[in-house]
Amino acid sequence: MLGLMQNRPLLISTIVDYAASCHGERNIVSRDADGLIHRTTYAVVAERARRLVSILRTLNVNFGQPVATLAWNNFRHLELYYGVTGAGRILHTVNPRLFAEQIQYIINHAEDGYVFFDPAFVPLVEQLVPFLPQVRGWIALCDATDMPAVKVENLLCYEDLLAAAEADRDWPVFDENTAATLCYTSGTTGNPKGVLYSHRSTMLHAFGACATDSLAFSACDSILVIVPLFHANAWSIPFAAAMCGAKLVLPGPRLDPESIYRLLEQEGCTTAGGIPTIWLNFLAWLEPRRSSLDLSRLKLKRVLAGGTAPPRAMIEKFRDWMGVFLLHAWGMTETSPIVTVGAPLAKHDGAAPAEILDMQVRQGRQVYGIELRIVDAEGQALPHDGQSVGELKVRGNWVISGYFKAEGGRVLDDDGWFATGDVATIDPDGYVQLTDRLKDVIKSGGEWISSIEIENLIVSHPDVFEAAVIAVHHPVWQERPLLLVQPRPGSNPTKQSILDFLSTRIVKWWMPDDVVIVESLPHTATGKLLKTELRARYHGHLAVSD
């Protein structure tokens, strides 16, 4: 027997309408490349977003077809977030920081009919145009006076299109499983793969984000959105904020610490979301200025950090300097992204500061809507005891079921779990601690050894500049850790001094089977250790040295 309740599709347009009708005057603040502030409101953003429905129709972008954006965080990008999805078209947010070849691949793969771009990206656009035969037009996100001199066919002006368009009175209504946004994962191997979010997944994820133990947004919040709109739905902030009528502050391209500080202060930001790198820079800039700036004027209460783990010292500085709680969240493009959020439990009420910090440095607890588990090499679920180490798998309504155009083939196991590629422990309270990437973990006789933990330890040795721990083949244990060390300039550490240093800090069976002192370690273009190359080079190392 079915219930007798209304059943209306979960569509993104309903949150835009909610924000416009219940929080119509709430501000959306953008700062452009020149530092100029632009103010608009949910009511105006929603009205302009509804004009996009007829613009897309006129441009012959049909229901279910994608358009791309190359844009920073600003109100026009936000209008596209709501307008393109509300129209039932797909918003493909492209990361302009990728190599031009990757962008070219992504836009061709997605078959985007139009690209909406910030004028700042003219050089990139000119580079891309010859290689994007399917793009029928380029729409500059500016008004007529700011139109860039760019040699492309069918260059259109966003503001002119809007001025000429009429706003549809009602949003189209369609199946809530319809695709809404598309975001490619950069991926360390192979081509980028697309994640195609649905309206249903986006809406349930936004509900999850608004929960008190999640991002906890409220109508009282003013949110500085540093995380880019092209990065996994900007952690759902544009949707969750509209769902509760929070003020949005969009910083544009300037993310230097002083610009961030000024926005926090001027716009009364209560919360701000960005990756730890941004916050490291911010705190470094702030440290010598703490006495001259009146930090008590800030209304900042919470900082959201994700992407990588924020260091403990960062969490302490936010707490001690500003009384700000750093909320550490974790997820992936494939998970919309919110999986875990580091919200406290009742037991943390009155707990020692160190215990609260211990909690905050972890990746957080799963929010309702996500299921997660850790499994061993045979796929058996492991206990949540804070000790057992296994691959993290997730499941839920905002987790991918497959990549766009079936790239990468099947991504779920028989029970519907998505393997994150991360290795983790889960403690009895549910807090997840990532320990390694699965490809970097050393599988020694059925047990797992974290390469990252050993690396993090040995870099505190005074003679070590950088270190890499990789798995090398072992006839008995299958894999054993090999430690590669690049000494600090001028120092000359011995193998034994390295091993002695580690021996008091890790269990015996984690001890590297050998230490190799090297002149330098190979890195990727983005500065990460190139372990694939090291593994290939040292694969037979133990056999040779024995």
Place this chain on the structure above:
Amino acid sequence: MLGLMQNRPLLISTIVDYAASCHGERNIVSRDADGLIHRTTYAVVAERARRLVSILRTLNVNFGQPVATLAWNNFRHLELYYGVTGAGRILHTVNPRLFAEQIQYIINHAEDGYVFFDPAFVPLVEQLVPFLPQVRGWIALCDATDMPAVKVENLLCYEDLLAAAEADRDWPVFDENTAATLCYTSGTTGNPKGVLYSHRSTMLHAFGACATDSLAFSACDSILVIVPLFHANAWSIPFAAAMCGAKLVLPGPRLDPESIYRLLEQEGCTTAGGIPTIWLNFLAWLEPRRSSLDLSRLKLKRVLAGGTAPPRAMIEKFRDWMGVFLLHAWGMTETSPIVTVGAPLAKHDGAAPAEILDMQVRQGRQVYGIELRIVDAEGQALPHDGQSVGELKVRGNWVISGYFKAEGGRVLDDDGWFATGDVATIDPDGYVQLTDRLKDVIKSGGEWISSIEIENLIVSHPDVFEAAVIAVHHPVWQERPLLLVQPRPGSNPTKQSILDFLSTRIVKWWMPDDVVIVESLPHTATGKLLKTELRARYHGHLAVSD
């Protein structure tokens, strides 16, 4: 094009599983009629709830069939909340305070196969049994030693059934639109009508309840659930609490102020939900004890009040005595129930206390997921200007689409709006202020006059004990207000003194066309003014008096 995200049905069992796996040790505290405390956990409740799946199967309660409860707020009732719905059966929570004839009608109408009852309700059960031929068995919510001596066929013991049952390993999976719970509205006219909630509506409503600007539950909360589990899903607290792992405190039948106070204190309750009557009694009891009780030991931060409007003085007392924020919410059985919640906006940060009180006495703002509007007599939408008065209509995924078995016929208009029967204003910030019931409002020449507002004013006249304002027929204006006044014992107000009193307080066209001094006013069994009788008696009053 559809998105490529997982699509799992929104089932109540998923929140039970979440609570059991992520907050397994979190307490569910019940107090029985004797004041004894029983403690259990989400893990145990979930395990016992899963045993109910096989119990219902054994009892031949099939998928989609209802069972009834006659029970106070306790852990066994909570287990039925999760177990019966999780099994895909329908949980019909019956209000044991109704007249036996109403209960009999309701259980027969619902066709409940079994009734789960607290032993305290034995007298009621014995009264009901002869009239409930479809009930195949009665299950006492107790263990074997507490089994009541009650003469019914097929009397079963809940704890014996549980002890004999095995917990199903996995919950059944089914369509999220499947019926989950059933609750009858008492209704002032005609027979009670059933509202049949679905899993989808219940889950979306629970998401709505967990939002920061809504009930804002968190894992850190300990929630005293005074609102009965048989009253509109207890405002969704059992579902929302499990969704975030909040501790639940279930007070059983004893709702006297001292019992409430002890639970608040002993269980570290951070929030508590109940109707204003409960809180009026509580505060009256507390007032002379404020100095002897150490109120600082309470962890209470918020009180949820709904059902009727909490008086301003109540809100002030909670604030001044305990630093507690009274969160005023509004809804109906037909709306799951949450429609509006009185959460503050950014503008209230630092606002004058009186302004915040002005906000709190209103019914609150609509939460995302609910659409609402006020319409005039022709059904035209009125502006949200805080002045325009119209009938309140609501729409959304947790609003009824029709009553059980189509009682009452069509309940939605052509655009899907449900008419609440309430008359309200909505201010530019979205705060709703109920002004009257539609049936009591006076429709004078196309404008509406609130009977309640005039009644509330005139009872502050020193000579007035009680007053009723009703619509009487008028040849020109269709309806005009007639004021009936019952004087205070010993006083003898004149018609003119009453009118003089009002004339400085309401606009001229609201002034009653006549005042009748009466000896007494008729009331319903529950103490409400019986306006139907007054309207019948005075229908032609103006024609006669002119």
